[in-house]
Amino acid sequence: MANLTERIQLTREHRDLILKYGYVSGRLETSLRRWPKDQVIRRVGMTRVELQWLIGDLSHVCVKGKAGSDVEAVADLCDHLEYAQQTGDGDLDILW
Known part of the structure; x- marks a missing residue:
């Protein structure tokens, strides 16, 4: 089994966008x-x-x-994933 080296925080909206527009399968889809x-x-x-x-x-x-009307949300998700890929920091920066 491949190492799950990337740990990414996602919101439910991110999850929905990934399932709608990403080509995920197997373990990640599950x-x-x-x-x-x-x-x-x-x-x-x-x-x-x-x-x-x-x-x-x-x-x-x-x-x-x-992506239609989701283009901005998908672009923001891409930014988050790219940042995580480059820095190793997959945490969301959310101010409560």
């Missing part, structure tokens, strides 16, 4: 679909390759205009 309904934020583990592919999928959707 993890996202098993998200508890009462949990707003969750840390999801993935491999470096899964993270890179996910960023590529979501970026492609934005560039090709396939």
Whole structure:
């Protein structure tokens, strides 16, 4: 089994966007679909390759205009994932 070296905090909205526009399957898809309904934020583990592919999928959707009204949210998600990839910091910066 590949090492789940990337630990990314995601919101439920992020999860929905990934399932709608990302081409995820296998373990990652199962993890996202098993998200508890009462949990707003969750840390999801993935491999470096899964993270890179996910960023590529979501970026492609934005560039090709396939995200429709979700384009800004998908672009923000891409920024979060790219930052996590570059720095190793997958935490969300949320001010409560």
